[in-house]
Amino acid sequence: MSVDASIDKRGATSSAAAAGEVLSFRSAGKTFADGTEAVRDVSFSLRQGEFLAIVGPSGCGKSTLLRMASGLSPETSGQVDRSVRNIGFVFQDATLLPWRTVQGNVELLAELDGLKRSRREALAAEAIRLVGLEGFEKHYPKTLSGGMRMRVSVARALTTKPPLFLLDEPFGALDEITRGALNEELIRLYASEGFAAIFVTHSISEAVYLSSRVLVMTPRPGRIVAEVTVPFDYPRSPELRFDPRFSSVAGEVSQALRQGYE
Amino acid sequence: MTSGSVTPTVIEPAELTLDSRPRRQGRLKRLLIVLGPPLVTLGVFVGIAYLVSYVILSPDRRWLLPPPHDVVKNGLLNGQHLHDQLNALWDTAQVSLAGLAIAFVIGAATALAMSQAKWVERSLYPYAVIVQVTPILAIVPLIATWFGYDFTARVVVCVLISVFPIITNTLHGLLTVDTQLHDLFKLHGAGRIKRMLKLQIPHAIPDVFVGLRVSAGLSVIGAIVGEFFFRQGTPGLGRLLDLYRAYLQTDLMMSTLLFCCALGIASFLAVGLIGRQLTKDWYEEDNR
Numbered sequence: 001m002s003v004d005a006s007i008d009k010r011g012a013t014s015s016a017a018a019a020g021e022v023l024s025f026r027s028a029g030k031t032f033a034d035g036t037e038a039v040r041d042v043s044f045s046l047r048q049g050e051f052l053a054i055v056g057p058s059g060c061g062k063s064t065l066l067r068m069a070s071g072l073s074p075e076t077s078g079q080v081d082r083s084v085r086n087i088g089f090v091f092q093d094a095t096l097l098p099w100r101t102v103q104g105n106v107e108l109l110a111e112l113d114g115l116k117r118s119r120r121e122a123l124a125a126e127a128i129r130l131v132g133l134e135g136f137e138k139h140y141p142k143t144l145s146g147g148m149r150m151r152v153s154v155a156r157a158l159t160t161k162p163p164l165f166l167l168d169e170p171f172g173a174l175d176e177i178t179r180g181a182l183n184e185e186l187i188r189l190y191a192s193e194g195f196a197a198i199f200v201t202h203s204i205s206e207a208v209y210l211s212s213r214v215l216v217m218t219p220r221p222g223r224i225v226a227e228v229t230v231p232f233d234y235p236r237s238p239e240l241r242f243d244p245r246f247s248s249v250a251g252e253v254s255q256a257l258r259q260g261y262e
Numbered sequence: 263m264t265s266g267s268v269t270p271t272v273i274e275p276a277e278l279t280l281d282s283r284p285r286r287q288g289r290l291k292r293l294l295i296v297l298g299p300p301l302v303t304l305g306v307f308v309g310i311a312y313l314v315s316y317v318i319l320s321p322d323r324r325w326l327l328p329p330p331h332d333v334v335k336n337g338l339l340n341g342q343h344l345h346d347q348l349n350a351l352w353d354t355a356q357v358s359l360a361g362l363a364i365a366f367v368i369g370a371a372t373a374l375a376m377s378q379a380k381w382v383e384r385s386l387y388p389y390a391v392i393v394q395v396t397p398i399l400a401i402v403p404l405i406a407t408w409f410g411y412d413f414t415a416r417v418v419v420c421v422l423i424s425v426f427p428i429i430t431n432t433l434h435g436l437l438t439v440d441t442q443l444h445d446l447f448k449l450h451g452a453g454r455i456k457r458m459l460k461l462q463i464p465h466a467i468p469d470v471f472v473g474l475r476v477s478a479g480l481s482v483i484g485a486i487v488g489e490f491f492f493r494q495g496t497p498g499l500g501r502l503l504d505l506y507r508a509y510l511q512t513d514l515m516m517s518t519l520l521f522c523c524a525l526g527i528a529s530f531l532a533v534g535l536i537g538r539q540l541t542k543d544w545y546e547e548d549n550r
């Protein structure tokens with residue numbers, strides 16, 4: 001029963017997106033009201049359960065691209081199609097509500113979606129367990145470290161069991177060590193939950209480590225200039241980062257980024 | 263060399279006592295640092311008062327600045343006078359508290375309306391500024407004409423004088439919510455009302471208290487100032503001051519003034535304390 005339900009939720013396709021795709025951009029662009037062109041002529045599609053990374057320098061329109069993907073910021077040219085409505089958005093900052101405890105924060109989305117209290121609590125408990133924050137339910141965000149706050153933020157997104165995750169440089173503000181640990185956790189969650197994801201970052205190694213495909217963006221206006229396939233199987237282990245094949249893929253991305261500037 | 267290995271065991275207990283002593287001394291020192299300078303200032307002013315009262319003023323003109331102990335003796339230790347002043351204090355406290363409560367309701371409601379649409383803010387804000395900059399004494403006669411000369415009129419003065427900081431601070435709190443959080447709420451279908459209730463209002467609470475703290479002091483001022491014009495109903499501190507002035511009882515005027523200050527300070531501290539208690543789990547203490 002539960003398997004059927006989840007398939008139904010994730011597989012719900014609209015006529016616009018092709019079967020098996022959760023998201024597609026077709027020559028999509030975004031020009032703001034003040035005339036600034038943030039994103040130009042972007043085309044790509046995302047299959048169910050695929051992990052896509054977008055790499056680009058700061059201010060290249062990556063965040064705008066994610067807002068377009070989520071529907072928060074409608075495209076001004078071309079077309080963006082989504083076959084799913086339930087999207088897990090993880091922002092640059094943990095964006096927790098300081099007046100709610102960890103439990104209250106993780107329950108927020110289920111609450112906004114109008115779920116019953118018992119269901120909310122069950123979903124929150126599961127999500128808190130998945131990110132390894134048991135025992136911190138009653139803590140306020142103020143008392144948590146940056147890494148733990150980010151885990152709460154991820155747990156909050158997990159409660160709705162979204163088939164599509166949009167992650168906007170979620171670990172950018174964290175130190176290298178915490179960032180590495182959270183990368184491991186994300187890989188683990190991805191392997192167990194099987195969502196599709198777009199992960200925006202300006203770290204090449206983070207992008208290569210997490211994704212199976214890297215899109216390279218250049219700024220002003222943001223365009224996709226290269227696509228690099230990452231051939232490694234999941235689940236991935238931290239040792240992969242020191243594999244020569246990893247370096248060669250990272251080098252390819254790096255080169256594409258540099259070419260984008262020329 | 264050998265003493266070197268012995269010393270630690272010898273010194274340890276001494277270190278323990280040394281360790282606890284600086285801490286106690288530290289606390290005393292801090293207290294002295296906090297309370298010392300204002301107490302010295304107070305001493306200097308009391309000294310100047312005595313100097314003026316006994317050296318500069320001749321005995322027949324001493325009533326102009328009575329020596330501080332006369333203020334304490336006649337104003338605070340005389341049963342009848344103390345009774346009068348405490349009654350007046352209670353009356354003024356009621357007026358200013360009622361004024362503050364109403365200013366809070368009106369101010370918060372105005373800020374909520376302004377936060378919902380730019381045009382509401384544009385239509386109301388200039389008038390909020392006008393209310394703020396108009397000298398309160400200039401409107402008092404008009405308020406008397408409309409609301410009479412007792413409790414209601416006095417409360418209206420308090421509201422007018424204390425509403426502005428509540429409006430501006432609440433509005434600031436409502437409008438400075440992270441756009442990412444608005445996005446998150448929108449993604450889950452939360453409309454304006456839901457976002458206002460679950461996001462903007464809780465986010466604005468610390469700012470509301472910043473405004474309330476300023477307004478609490480202003481409301482006390484309004485309650486006392488208004489009384490110089492409104493002379494019906496039970497007398498408050500303002501009317502008592504005016505009464506003592508009429509009889510040239512400078513010592514009682516001064517003791518009443520102390521009560522005015524105490525009421526202002528108490529309101530300010532009380533509002534601050536409530537605000538801190540409410541939000542202490544949410545944010546780090548502001549440390550200067």
